[in-house]
Amino acid sequence: MKIEPDQSTQARFDAGTHVGELAQQRWPGGVLIDAPYWDVDGALRQTLDALRQTLDALRDPDCSAIYEAGFKAYRTSVRADIMLRVGDHQWELWEVKSVLNPKEIHAVDYAIQRAVIQQWAIDSNFPLQIVRGGILHLNRDYIFDGGALELQELFTEHDLSDTVDDYTNEVQNSFVDAAAVIDDANPPPILPGPHCSDPYGCPFLGTVCEIPPHDELTLLPRIGANRAEVWHSEGIHQLDQLDPNSDDLNVIQSRALRGHVTGELQVGNGLKKQLDSIGYPRYHLDFESTGSWMIL
Structure with a gap:
């Protein structure tokens, strides 16, 4: 059982969803994988169909991009915000964030997605290579003039192509650690604390575990x-x-x-x-x- 998001949290989720939809419009004509995030098998089937369709129609601009592609490897499921075909079996991968300044955790998120996708390609014997990508985030210097949004100017690319491999060990260790926790019959002996909200809030806090006492130092x-x-x-x-x-x-x-x-x-x-x-x-x-x- 998990806690449903409050209005403030839901508003942030909605804003993030809207930014993601705007990012998709930056590369129109792509294929949207609309399977719900909890329908892993459905997302994988749709993604495979979209990839095959794209690779079979190299000159078809309608198949040049995939939004919300679903992959699974290392017992981990991911949904890729935007994938762009740039060559035979070659793709760019962009993780959309509704922030002005990408953080370290965003780079780790991207590295996890990339690792899962590449391992999925190996496990599935599917020709897919991520050749470029990173974080697509809001452009601090963009000025809205009151008319239509200039999507090419609204976003800016934080390219992680040259640095993503620096996170390989951290990502691989996270897969191993997560699997160990899942396979252990006993929950880990870790009390609730600041780690329950950093870098992201835990939706199970207050249901399956107690809410930690408020730390007034963090005020x-x-x-x-x-x-x-x-x-x-x-x-x-x-x-x-x-x-x-x-x-x-x-x-x-x-x-x-x-x-x-x-x-x-x-x-x-x-x-x-x-x-x-x-x-x-x-x-x-x-x-x-x-x-x-x-x-x-």
């Missing part, structure tokens, strides 16, 4: 789980135990902690001068609150 801006774990190892478990003047904190974190400890409103020394330079009327736009609406 500080941009304090990661690793930093909090170091403090815990030093016997620091509450914000009141931290020093606002500590070198471990940046300016923003120190200001937030000082406000918590003193209970006083924290105002930057240069704020009044900056506001006076703006004049009236004044408007405030919270980018974090509106960002997900920019392309919906």
Whole structure:
């Protein structure tokens, strides 16, 4: 049993789905594998048909791309966001992310997909080679002019072709570790903690395992789980135990902690001068609150 996503989480999922659909329109005329993600066998059958159709019709632009292709190897199922045919049995593989800056975990996700697809091709004796690919993400420099979206400009490519092999050992170990957990009759003796939400939230938290107590140290801006774990190892478990003047904190974190400890409103020394330079009327736009609406 898993927890259904709340409205906020579902909104992020919907935004990600919309970005993926826009990315597909960047290369129109492809074949969509529309089998539900839980129908692994159905997705594989559709993907095989699409691949054969593409390879049999090299000059047919309608078969030049595959969206949501499904593969299975290493007891792991993946769905490839976009595959582009670039030659005989040669494909590009692009993982679409609705982010401005790809992270390390995104590169690992891509490496896992690539490894599964290549092993599937070997297991199936199917001629398929991934020759290029990476993360397709939103372009920070794109400016929407109010008209139709310029899809070639909306996205930018983060090519991982030259670095994806650096993740080979990590990916292979993840397959082995996951299989060991699945095959073990007993659940792993790991208590819930920060790892339950990093890098992704666990949908089973609170159902098959208890929700860990809230770690108030993580209330500080941009304090990661690793930093909090170091403090815990030093016997620091509450914000009141931290020093606002500590070198471990940046300016923003120190200001937030000082406000918590003193209970006083924290105002930057240069704020009044900056506001006076703006004049009236004044408007405030919270980018974090509106960002997900920019392309919906």
